[in-house]
Every structure is written in C-alpha cells, then in structure tokens.
Amino acid sequence: MNTATFCKNLIPLDIQTLELKDFINNHFILQEIKDIIAPSYEDPSSMLKRDLSHSNKLYIARERDGRLITFLMVGWENVLFKGQNIPTVYIGLSATRQDQKNTGIVRYLYKRFLGDAQAWEQVHQQRLLLWYTTATPSAFHVSNLMEESQPNIDGSYTEEGKKLILALRDHKKWPAFIEGHPFIVKGIAEKTRYSVLERERIKKIEEGKNFTLFTELGIDETQGDRMVCIGRVPSKVPSSKL
Numbered sequence: 001m002n003t004a005t006f007c008k009n010l011i012p013l014d015i016q017t018l019e020l021k022d023f024i025n026n027h028f029i030l031q032e033i034k035d036i037i038a039p040s041y042e043d044p045s046s047m048l049k050r051d052l053s054h055s056n057k058l059y060i061a062r063e064r065d066g067r068l069i070t071f072l073m074v075g076w077e078n079v080l081f082k083g084q085n086i087p088t089v090y091i092g093l094s095a096t097r098q099d100q101k102n103t104g105i106v107r108y109l110y111k112r113f114l115g116d117a118q119a120w121e122q123v124h125q126q127r128l129l130l131w132y133t134t135a136t137p138s139a140f141h142v143s144n145l146m147e148e149s150q151p152n153i154d155g156s157y158t159e160e161g162k163k164l165i166l167a168l169r170d171h172k173k174w175p176a177f178i179e180g181h182p183f184i185v186k187g188i189a190e191k192t193r194y195s196v197l198e199r200e201r202i203k204k205i206e207e208g209k210n211f212t213l214f215t216e217l218g219i220d221e222t223q224g225d226r227m228v229c230i231g232r233v234p235s236k237v238p239s240s241k242l
Helices: 027-040 044-052 107-124 137-145 159-172 196-209
Strands: 002-008 011-019 057-063 068-081 084-096 129-134 147-150 226-232
Touching: 011 107, 027 044, 027 068, 027 084, 027 196, 044 084, 057 107, 068 107, 068 159, 084 107, 107 137, 129 159, 137 196, 137 226, 159 226
Parallel strands: 084 129
Antiparallel strands: 002 011, 011 057, 057 068, 068 084, 129 226, 147 226
C-alpha cells in the first residue's frame, strides 16, 4: 500500500493505493465506496459488484479526519491481440462524495494512476492499452487524459482502433459485433442504472456542453448500453488541475 498527502482547495488529502487483497474483503472500505455511489445509482450494490469483477487495484483519498472523499478502481490484465498478449488497464468505477462533486478532486487519483502506468511502461518497455466504459459525457472526456484516444468526439475511429476494440470485446465475451458502431456494446450494464438525481445531473452536462454523440449513436443507459473508449498512457502525466 502506497500513501501520499496533498492539499486540494485547503482540504488535506491522504492518498492510498491498495492491491486487490487489501480491499476485496475489507467490508469497511467497500461500504464507504457504496455510500459514495449510492446517490448516483438505483442499485449501488450491483454497480460495485460489477466493477469489482473487473478491478484489482484501488486508489482512495481521505481527508485528515479519515473520511473517504473520492476513489478510483482499475484493473490490470492481458488481452490476446494478433496472437500476442498485450497489457491493458481497465479504468473503472470512480466517484466523489456528494459535498465535493464537480470539484475535480478525483483527478488527483487519475494523476497517481497515470504516473504508475507510465512507470510500468518505462520498466517493461511496453505500451499499455487503457480502456473504460461510459454512458455519460463527463466520463467520455476522461479521454482527454490519454493519448491516441478513440473514438473521437465525432464518433470516428481508426482501423487499428477497431481491431483493438474487437479483441477486447472477444476477451470480455461481450456480444459479437455485427453492425453499427464497434465501440458501442449493448446491454452490458443492465443492472447498473443511474438514479433520477444522477440522470438529471448528466442531462444538465449534456445540455451545457451541447453533447449529442450518445443520442446520435443510440446509446440507452437505461438498457445497459455503454460506449467503450480506448487510449494510451500520455508521455507526460497531465496536471491534476485539468
């Protein structure tokens, strides 16, 4: 477990990195996470269970009084691509306590993760494939923290990107791609619907940013549809002020 202390908006933060064995059976931490995501999902238990099945590392930030303020889950694994196992990292569930939402404080955890990923690449001399799923515009813009991210804001992608996403779909045993957009996977999160409060927040973001891509591509969050986004570790870890 690694720890560090930062200060965000005069709030001292203790940041920790936990391996799977340190949190998978830690009911106290899991309950803290569930409490944070409860306002955003109809069934927070199903949401947490789904992401735990993909994740093996947890980044958390606590205030000095010990209260959890934000977290980020990631999952490292190999995926078969063109006959070889390539290293990938799933950027999973992240959330911030209600009284600190929209402060950008979770970006400290993304910065820590990207620093770890960059260090891994330097040691192993391999590039990681980063990926995540989303049905919200704010999560879609996590792509801004990566290099070579796909799909683009207009939904376009490269032929290599398509091959990578098809390999990932096969590895995860998601529905086979037949037609439409290869980065859209239907029904993979049917038990993780957003709460009414969260849907209203997402709608305001979409309207404020004039973000229409998901509507244009027919992504229905209530049916468990998700867009899968991929990218690479940036050569320079972005500032936490992004």
